[in-house]
Amino acid sequence: MATPDALPARRGRDYIARHGETVFNRIGRIQGDRVDLHTPLTRKGFAQADAIGTVLRERLGEGPVGEGPALTLWSSPAGRALQTLAVIAEHLGLDWHQTHQDVRLIELGFGSWGGRTLAELTATHGPVVHPHGMAVAAPDGETYAAMAERLGRWMADTQDHDGDRLILMHGLSSRVLRGLLLGLADDAHCGVPVAERLPQGSIVMIERGRETLVHRPSA
Numbered sequence: 387m388a389t390p391d392a393l394p395a396r397r398g399r400d401y402i403a404r405h406g407e408t409v410f411n412r413i414g415r416i417q418g419d420r421v422d423l424h425t426p427l428t429r430k431g432f433a434q435a436d437a438i439g440t441v442l443r444e445r446l447g448e449g450p451v452g453e454g455p456a457l458t459l460w461s462s463p464a465g466r467a468l469q470t471l472a473v474i475a476e477h478l479g480l481d482w483h484q485t486h487q488d489v490r491l492i493e494l495g496f497g498s499w500g501g502r503t504l505a506e507l508t509a510t511h512g513p514v515v516h517p518h519g520m521a522v523a524a525p526d527g528e529t530y531a532a533m534a535e536r537l538g539r540w541m542a543d544t545q546d547h548d549g550d551r552l553i554l555m556h557g558l559s560s561r562v563l564r565g566l567l568l569g570l571a572d573d574a575h576c577g578v579p580v581a582e583r584l585p586q587g588s589i590v591m592i593e594r595g596r597e598t599l600v601h602r603p604s605a
Contacts (some may be wrong), residue, residue, distance in 0.1 A: 387429070396541075399550040400567060401600065403438055403589040404560050405470040406431030411586065414504045416521075417466070418496035421527070424465035433469040434603055439477025441589070441601040442552075446478065459484060461490065461554040462491040471554040490536040491563075493556035494521065495528035516575045519583040521558060523576075530562065534578040537563045547591025557586070567592045 409425040410417050417423045427435065433516045447457035455478060461467045475482040487573070499507060499514075507514045514522045523529055537559065544551065555563065565579025572582035584590070 396567075396594070397546055397548060399591055399593040401442070401550065401552045401589060401591050402560055402564060403470070403552065403554050404557055404584060404586050405462075405464075405467045405482070406434035407586050408466045414503065416496050416499055416502055416507075417464075418494060418500045419464075419492045420496075420500040421464075423501055426470055427466060427469050431466075431470070431473070431553065431586070433452075433474060433573070435473035436477070437587060437600055437603065438470075438589050439474040442474065443477045445600065456549045458551045460486045460488060460491065460544075460551055462493065462556060462559070463487040463489055464492055464556070465492075467554040467556065474552070474554075488540060489498040491553065491559060493554050494523065494530070494533050494558045496521075497527035498522040499524040499527060518573075518575070519557075520573070520576050520580060521559065530576040530578045533559060534562055537566060541566060541589055545568065557583075560584075564590065564592065564597065567595065568597055569595055 406427045407430045408417070408427055410423065417425065420572050446457065455477065455570055457480065459471060459475065459480060459482070461471050468487070471485060504514060516522065541563075561581045561583065562578055562579035565573070567604045568579070568581060570579035570581060572578055581597070585603055589600045591598045
C-alpha cells in the first residue's frame with residue numbers, strides 16, 4: 387500500500403462524482419459499459435444532480451456560461467454520466483460541450499450480464515455482489531485488474547494537468563479510481579484498491595492522496 391505522502395505528486399484537485407439514479411438503477415438492472423444500455427436519469431437522479439451542482443456552486447462559485455470556476459470537465463461517455471454532468475455544469479456556468487469524454491472512465495464491463503437484473507443473476511449464479519457492495523465480475527466480462535489498468539493510464543495522462551478536475555463516473559469505477567488515487571491496499575475480493583462505497587449523487591474531493599467528502603445524499 388502506498389501512503390498518501392508516497393504517492394506521485396499530482397497537480398490540482400480531483401472532484402469525483404457518481405452519476406444520479408437511472409431507470410435501470412431503480413429496478414436493479416445492470417448497465418455496465420454497454421452503449422445500448424445507457425438509460426436516462428429518473429426524477430430522483432435529476433434531483434441528485436441538482437444537489438451536486440448546488441453544493442459545488444457554493445464551494446467554487448460560478449460565472450457567465452463558459453467562464454465558470456477553473457474546473458476541467460471529464461466524464462465517462464455513458465449517457466447517464468453526461469446527463470448528470472449537464473445539470474451540474476449549468477449550475478456552475480460551465481460549457482458542457484467542453485467535456486472530455488474518456489472511455490477509460492466508464493463502468494466495469496459485464497459482458498452477457500449487461501441488461502439482466504441482479505435478482506435474475508443471483509437466482510442463476512448465486513450472490514453477485516460482495517458484502518461491501520462491489521459486484522462480482524462476470525465470467526465473460528472485464529476484470530477488475532483490467533479496469534484498474536485503464537484508470538491508471540487516465541491518471542498518468544492527467545497527472546500534470548493544470549487546475550482542478552470534475553469527473554463524472556459510476557459506482558464501481560469511481561471506487562477503484564478513488565482507491566488508486568488514495569493509495570489504498572488491494573481489496574480481498576477484487577484484487578485492486580477499492581474506496582468506501584458512496585450512494586448515487588455523491589461527490590468527493592481528492593487532493594495529495596487525501597479524500598474529503600463534499601456531498602452525500604441523505605437518502
